[in-house]
Each structure stands twice: as structure tokens, then as C-alpha cells.
Amino acid sequence: MPEFSLDLSEDQLQIQKWVHDFAEDVIRPAAHEWDEREETPWPIIEEAAKIGLYSFDFMTQCFFDPGGLLLPIANEELAWGDAGIGLAIFGSALGLAGIVANGTPEQLMEWGPRCFGTPDDIQLAAFAVSEPDAGSDVSSLRTTAVYDEAKDEWVINGTKTWITNGGIADLHVVVAAVDPALGSRGQASFIVPPKTPGLSAGQKFKKMGIRASHTGEVILDDVRVPGHCLLGGKEKLDAKLARAREGKRSNSQAAMATFEASRPSVGAQALGISRAAYEYALDYAKERKAFGRLIIENQGIAFKLADMKMRIDASRLLVWRAAWMGRTGKEFVSGEGSMSKLYAGETAVWVTEQAIQIMGGYGYIREHPVERWHRDSKIYTIFEGTSEIQRLIIARAISGIHIH
Numbered sequence: 001m002p003e004f005s006l007d008l009s010e011d012q013l014q015i016q017k018w019v020h021d022f023a024e025d026v027i028r029p030a031a032h033e034w035d036e037r038e039e040t041p042w043p044i045i046e047e048a049a050k051i052g053l054y055s056f057d058f059m060t061q062c063f064f065d066p067g068g069l070l071l072p073i074a075n076e077e078l079a080w081g082d083a084g085i086g087l088a089i090f091g092s093a094l095g096l097a098g099i100v101a102n103g104t105p106e107q108l109m110e111w112g113p114r115c116f117g118t119p120d121d122i123q124l125a126a127f128a129v130s131e132p133d134a135g136s137d138v139s140s141l142r143t144t145a146v147y148d149e150a151k152d153e154w155v156i157n158g159t160k161t162w163i164t165n166g167g168i169a170d171l172h173v174v175v176a177a178v179d180p181a182l183g184s185r186g187q188a189s190f191i192v193p194p195k196t197p198g199l200s201a202g203q204k205f206k207k208m209g210i211r212a213s214h215t216g217e218v219i220l221d222d223v224r225v226p227g228h229c230l231l232g233g234k235e236k237l238d239a240k241l242a243r244a245r246e247g248k249r250s251n252s253q254a255a256m257a258t259f260e261a262s263r264p265s266v267g268a269q270a271l272g273i274s275r276a277a278y279e280y281a282l283d284y285a286k287e288r289k290a291f292g293r294l295i296i297e298n299q300g301i302a303f304k305l306a307d308m309k310m311r312i313d314a315s316r317l318l319v320w321r322a323a324w325m326g327r328t329g330k331e332f333v334s335g336e337g338s339m340s341k342l343y344a345g346e347t348a349v350w351v352t353e354q355a356i357q358i359m360g361g362y363g364y365i366r367e368h369p370v371e372r373w374h375r376d377s378k379i380y381t382i383f384e385g386t387s388e389i390q391r392l393i394i395a396r397a398i399s400g401i402h403i404h
């Protein structure tokens with residue numbers, strides 16, 4: 001039994017520094033501009049691709065890091081630079097996560113690299129679950145996938161909404177109902193390859209925060225994909241459907257399996273925002289004077305900073321625990337994945353608000369980044385499962401009762 005340690009390995013430390021340097025030198029200086037422009041920051045993605053940060057190789061290195069910490073470490077550093085740009089870079093990893101969670105190793109090798117492309121030919125991926133009438137309630141998806149046996153093709157119809165990279169992605173991983181009567185147990189994930197006819201972009205949404213990350217609708221109108229685009233394969237799906245029809249427990253639910261894997265990483269992004277705001281507010285409090293003394297000399301300010309730091313560290317411990325559990329196959333018996341995202345998300349909203357308060361009027365204006373960090377933080381209590389849904393998962397897990 002190895003002794004307990006929170007020390008990062010040499011490799012992890014090196015990668016942490018590498019991502020941090022990119023965040024500091026390239027992302028942070030560009031953050032204000034891309035927030036104002038509210039567009040996908042292509043030049044930054046290109047820079048990230050050039051150094052190998054935006055690449056299948058790096059993402060798989062993160063996903064398959066033996067202890068699981070590399071993914072949250074990289075996410076924290078990127079979001080420390082800027083969460084919107086960070087998500088523009090890591091958004092394709094959501095698509096990859098869908099393939100890792102539900103696909104076969106062959107499917108991962110075939111489609112994974114195409115989520116990122118090459119520095120000369122950058123590709124984007126998206127993971128499309130949510131629909132206008134099915135956000136939290138993923139069991140009631142209306143998008144359907146019907147098998148055309150004669151052609152060995154799946155025909156997908158429906159509308160997806162609020163999708164990160166939705167409609168501008170080259171490759172979309174789409175979750176659809178194969179047997180709607182079975183709810184989430186009757187769903188499957190499909191690769192919709194680049195340039196597939198029938199898939200089109202709907203509206204692009206204007207947002208409160210993470211504005212450098214594209215969020216849009218995806219319209220699927222008689223989209224035909226080859227049989228091998230069903231993630232996990234037909235045999236596995238048929239067996240899963242048969243188990244569900246007999247009322248037996250199913251091992252996996254397409255969307256849920258992906259969310260479980262990605263929640264600690266999303267929590268890590270929130271953590272990166274919290275840390276950025278805390279550091280900025282701490283520096284400010286050590287320089288700003290009022291009533292003839294530094295504002296940090298007042299307990300009212302210093303204690304806020306103490307609480308901010310404590311909650312940030314607690315977020316990181318929850319995120320690392322969940323990432324480690326997920327990667328090493330430990331069962332989330334108390335909703336630990338949800339805990340990490342819930343706590344880190346709510347902490348980011350709280351910490352960034354405290355940072356604005358510490359900075360007074362300077363905190364509220366766009367000359368300083370803290371108001372942007374506050375706007376960016378709010379999404380972390382909404383996407384990848386709202387805070388209420390995370391509490392529901394934890395409450396059900398600890399009680400064994402189906403709480404509504």
C-alpha cells in the first residue's frame with residue numbers, strides 16, 4: 001500500500017508549469033478582448049495547437065494520467081488564465097470525453113484525433129445532449145436515432161441547444177433516444193462526422209460570461225451516420241436495451257457516464273477562476289489604503305481573504321479526490337463527482353463576489369478583470385448539471401432514497 005501523498009509527480013509539476021505559462025503569457029493578456037468580442041478566439045487556439053496544448057495527444061495524456069490529476073490541473077491553470085478562452089480550448093475535450101466514456105478503443109483511435117485536427121488544420125468537437133425541453137431532465141430527450149438496417153445507418157432527428165462549439169464543431173457527439181420509452185436507459189451516443197448532410201448550426205447565444213466560448217444550437221434533420229458511428233457498437237447497445245426492457249439494472253447511461261468523468265474537470269475550471277480572483281484581491285488589499293492604513297489590516301477584509309483561500313483549497317481537494325476516484329475506478333458512493341463540481345462552482349461565484357467587494361468601485365468596472373471573473377463563474381452552477389441536480393445526486397447517493 002503506497003503511503004498517502006498529495007505531492008504531484010515531476011511530470012505533473014512540469015505540465016502544470018507549462019500550462020500555467022501559456023495561461024499567463026498568452027491567455028490572460030487576451031482575455032478582455034475576447035470577452036468583449038464574444039467570438040471564438042481562433043488565434044489563441046492556434047497558438048495552443050502549435051505548442052501541442054490543443055491536441056489529441058495532450059488531451060489523452062490528461063485523460064489517461066494514472067492518478068487522474070493531470071486533467072484538473074490543466075483545467076485549473078487554463079481557467080486561471082481565462083475561463084472563456086480555457087473552454088474554447090478544452091471545449092473539444094467534451095466531445096472527446098463522450099467518446100472515451102462510451103466508445104470502443106478503436107472508435108477512440110479513429111475519432112479522437114479528429115476532435116482536434118492538426119496545427120495546420122484545426123478541428124473542433126462538441127458534445128450535444130441538452131435540448132430546449134430537456135436540460136436537467138436528460139431522460140426526456142426528444143432527439144431520436146432510428147436504425148436503417150438495410151443501409152446499416154442511423155437516422156438522427158432533433159434539436160440540441162446551448163451546445164459548447166455547437167454547430168461550429170467539425171465533429172459532434174450527439175446523444176439521442178433509440179427507445180424513448182426507456183428514458184435515459186434507451187439512449188445512445190453517436191459520432192456525427194465532419195460535413196455530414198442534415199446537421200446545421202442554429203442560433204449562437206449571447207451570454208453573461210465565458211463569452212469567448214461559442215454556445216449554439218445544433219439542428220439535426222434526417223442526419224444519416226454509418227452504423228460504426230454508434231459509440232460502443234450495436235451489440236452492446238442491443239444488450240443494454242434488452243436489460244432495460246427486462247427491468248434489470250443497466251451499467252451505463254450514455255450522457256451520465258460522460259458527465260461523471262467530466263465533472264471534476266469542470267469543477268477545476270471553476271477553481272481556476274476562484275484562484276485568479278483571490279490572488280488579484282489579495283494583492284489589491286495589500287496595496288490599497290483607506291483611513292490611513294492598508295485595507296488588509298482590517299479584519300473585515302483579511303478574514304474574507306482567509307475564507308476565500310480556505311474554500312479554494314477545499315474545492316481543490318474535492319476536485320482532486322473525485323478525479324482520482326474516477327480515474328482509478330473507485331465507485332462514487334456519495335456523489336463525490338457531483339460534490340466536487342458543486343462545491344467548486346458555488347465557491348467560484350462566492351469568491352469572485354468577495355473579490356469585487358474587496359476592490360470596491362474598482363472591482364465593478366471593466367478595467368479590472370474581477371467583474372468578468374464573477375460573470376464567468378456563474379455558469380459553473382448551471383452547466384454539467386445545475387447545483388440543484390448535484391445536490392439531488394448526492395442526496396440520493398447518501399440516502400438510498402429516490403428524492404425528487
Ligand SMILES: Cc1cc2nc3c(=O)[nH]c(=O)nc-3n(C[C@H](O)[C@H](O)[C@H](O)COP(=O)(O)OP(=O)(O)OC[C@H]3O[C@@H](n4cnc5c(N)ncnc54)[C@H](O)[C@@H]3O)c2cc1C
Pocket residue numbers: 094127128129130132134135136137161162163164165207210215379382383384385386387388389392404
Ligand atoms: C454556456 C452554456 C454551455 C453549455 N454547454 C453544453 C454542452 O456543451 N452540451 C450540452 O449538452 N449542454 C450544454 N449546456 C446546457 C446545460 O447543461 C443546461 O443548461 C443545464 O443542464 C440546465 O438545464 P436547463 O437549462 O434546461 O435547466 P432546467 O433543467 O430547466 O432547470 C431550471 C431550474 O430548475 C432546477 N431543477 C430542475 N429539475 C430539478 C429538480 N428535480 N430538483 C430541483 N431543482 C430542479 C434547476 O436546477 C434549475 O435551477 C450548456 C449551457 C450553457 C448555458
